[in-house]
Structures are given as structure tokens and as C-alpha cells.
Amino acid sequence: MTERRSAQQVVDGMDLSGKACVITGASSGLGRESARALATAGAHVVAAARNPDALAQTAGWLAAEVPGARISTVPLDLTALSSVRAAAATIGDITPVVHVLMNNAGVMFTPFGRTRDGFEIQIGTNHFGHFELTRLLVPQLAAAAGARVVNLSSGGHVMGDVDFDDPNWEKREYDKFVAYGASKTANILHAYEADRRLREQGIRAYAVHPGTVATSLARYMSRSDFSDLRKLVAASGAARGEPTDGHLDFTTPEHGAATQVWAAVSPELSDRGALYLEDCGISDAVAPYARDEQRAGQLWELSEKLCAAR
Numbered sequence: 292m293t294e295r296r297s298a299q300q301v302v303d304g305m306d307l308s309g310k311a312c313v314i315t316g317a318s319s320g321l322g323r324e325s326a327r328a329l330a331t332a333g334a335h336v337v338a339a340a341r342n343p344d345a346l347a348q349t350a351g352w353l354a355a356e357v358p359g360a361r362i363s364t365v366p367l368d369l370t371a372l373s374s375v376r377a378a379a380a381t382i383g384d385i386t387p388v389v390h391v392l393m394n395n396a397g398v399m400f401t402p403f404g405r406t407r408d409g410f411e412i413q414i415g416t417n418h419f420g421h422f423e424l425t426r427l428l429v430p431q432l433a434a435a436a437g438a439r440v441v442n443l444s445s446g447g448h449v450m451g452d453v454d455f456d457d458p459n460w461e462k463r464e465y466d467k468f469v470a471y472g473a474s475k476t477a478n479i480l481h482a483y484e485a486d487r488r489l490r491e492q493g494i495r496a497y498a499v500h501p502g503t504v505a506t507s508l509a510r511y512m513s514r515s516d517f518s519d520l521r522k523l524v525a526a527s528g529a530a531r532g533e534p535t536d537g538h539l540d541f542t543t544p545e546h547g548a549a550t551q552v553w554a555a556v557s558p559e560l561s562d563r564g565a566l567y568l569e570d571c572g573i574s575d576a577v578a579p580y581a582r583d584e585q586r587a588g589q590l591w592e593l594s595e596k597l598c599a600a601r
């Protein structure tokens with residue numbers, strides 16, 4: 292097996308000075324590692340997160356890890372569109388140009404709950420909040436004349452599709468696995484449609500599966516959830532004709548962040564977009580419903596409508 296690259300190795304030798312990179316969920320896991328790698332290469336990192344203490348701690352850690360790093364912090368709670376809108380305005384004040392928007396923040400397998408605007412928590416945090424943030428930052432992204440939007444999705448998108456009749460679980464019994472899958476499917480559909488709609492403004496968009504990474508994302512998982520997940524991995528391996536015992540092969544955040552950093556800066560992706568990326572490469576492991584152009588357009592219109600109404 293080829294050795295996985297780390298996020299630091301991806302930026303090795305690159306000069307990103309003068310580039311502004313906004314990262315949501317920068318206070319932990321993959322977002323924090325992406326921030327470190329991009330700052331190492333000289334980028335101005337705009338770190339957004341919801342917990343002010345964790346954000347301040349992250350800024351301190353980055354300053355210690357990368358002396359001279361240019362770091363800005365922005366409070367952002369994706370479960371409140373009012374916070375998303377305030378964050379977009381703050382980012383606009385910090386930088387008139389955004390070269391990279393990494394929509395990285397996320398929650399997984401949360402118990403049923405609603406955001407302040409009434410969205411189901413997983414799709415509200417992982418998709419609708421990021422949809423609105425991206426929409427509001429289009430002027431700054433267009434100003435880069437070559438910007439990239441990187442949506443953190445997951446191989447777990449195969450667990451669920453977006454239900455256009457009931458995106459916020461008002462009519463069905465809640466299933467936290469399907470709800471996570473739907474939110475990660477939405478991340479892919481959003482990236483594909485953003486690329487189609489925004490490429491003429493020089494904005495390209497990607498969806499990323501980072502691998503299985505040991506981070507705080509599993510904080511809502513019980514022992515039995517882990518065992519259910521292993522069964523699911525085994526079943527999906529069997530369906531692909533790749534038998535597995537369902538063993539979860541965890542990697543570190545340093546390596547897990549490599550693909551999203553690669554998506555953000557790799558010259559190999561110049562003039563390309565609407566791609567699903569994995570292991571620092573283009574992957575075709577996307578469920579058909581997650582790459583359906585018509586559904587991507589439908590989700591865009593639904594997201595515009597639901598966000599505008601709140």
C-alpha cells in the first residue's frame with residue numbers, strides 16, 4: 292500500500308503568501324490541521340469556529356507552531372443563520388478577497404435536534420449553514436479570480452440521500468445515520484452545483500472524503516454505534532465485491548487533512564471542478580444520487596428558498 296501523504300507534505304515547497312483561506316470548524320481535528328498546513332505555506336488563515344475559547348486556543352497553537360503566521364479568527368455558529376450572516380460580514384471586513392473557502396465544520400450522528408432556524412441539526416450544520424456562508428462570500432471568492440470552495444463530505448454519504456419532501460425530518464422517524472448520510476450527500480450536491488453556477492466567476496468547487504480519521508467527530512457515538520458502523524462498512528464492502536470484516540482503519544488528522552488541503556491548493560486541479568476527491572486524487576466512489584445534476588440543482592433551489600425564509 293502506498294503511504295498516505297500528510298497535509299504538510301501537500302504544501303511542501305508551495306508559497307501561499309497573499310492567499311486568504313477561510314476554514315470553518317478550524318478549532319479541532321481536520322480543520323485545525325488544514326489551518327496549520329496552509330499557514331506553514333504562508334497563507335492568511337481565517338479560522339472560524341463556534342467556541343470562542345477553543346478558537347483562541349487554536350490561534351495560540353497556530354502562532355506557536357508557525358511563527359509569523361497570519362491568523363484571523365471569526366466566531367461562527369452554523370446552527371444559527373444570524374451567526375453565519377454575521378461571520379460572513381466579519382470575513383468581508385477582514386479580507387476583500389477569499390481564495391479558499393473550506394467548508395469543514397461538521398457534526399455526526401447527533402441525537403435529534405433542531406437548529407435555531409428549525410433545520411434538523413445535521414443537515415442544518417453540515418449543509419444549510421455552509422450553503423448560506425458560501426452564498427454570502429461569493430463576492431470575495433469572485434474577487435480572487437481563481438477561488439476554490441472545498442466541502443468536507445464523507446464516504447458515509449452512502450448511508451443516506453436527501454429527502455426533498457422532508458429534508459428536515461418533520462414527517463419521518465429520525466434515523467441519525469441516514470440523517471448524517473443525507474447531510475454529506477448534500478455537501479457533494481452543493482459542491483457540484485456551486486461549480487456549475489459559479490465557475491464563470493472563477494470559482495471552482497470540490498467535495499472531499501478525508502478517510503476515517505481519529506478526531507472528536509465521533510463524540511456522539513456509543514459502543515453499539517461503532518459496532519453498527521462496522522457492520523455497515525462490511526455490508527457496503529460486500530456490495531462492492533470487496534469483502535471486509537468492517538474493521539475501521541483510522542488515520543491521524545495530519546494525514547486525514549491532506550486531501551482537503553490538496554483540493555484547496557493543488558495545481559493538478561487547475562481549471563477542474565465538480566469533483567469528489569479522496570486520497571489526494573479524484574474518486575468515482577460517489578453514490579449516483581449524489582452526483583445527479585438535476586438533484587444538485589433542486590437542492591440549490593431548496594436551500595436558497597429555505598435560507599431566504601429565515
Ligand SMILES: NC(=O)c1ccc[n+]([C@@H]2O[C@H](COP(=O)([O-])OP(=O)(O)OC[C@H]3O[C@@H](n4cnc5c(N)ncnc54)[C@H](OP(=O)(O)O)[C@@H]3O)[C@@H](O)[C@H]2O)c1
Nearest residue numbers: 316319320321368369370396397443445503504506507508
Ligand atoms: N473524522 C473523520 O473520520 C471524517 C470522515 C469523513 C468526513 N469527515 C468530515 O470532516 C469534517 C471535519 O470533521 P473532524 O473529523 O475534524 O471533526 P471534529 O474534530 O469534531 O471537528 C469538527 C469541527 O466542526 C465544528 N463545529 C461543529 N458544529 C459547529 C457549528 N454549529 N458551528 C461551527 N462549527 C461547528 C467543531 O466545533 P466544536 O468542537 O466547538 O463542536 C469542530 O471545530 C466534518 O465535516 C466531517 O463530517 C470526517
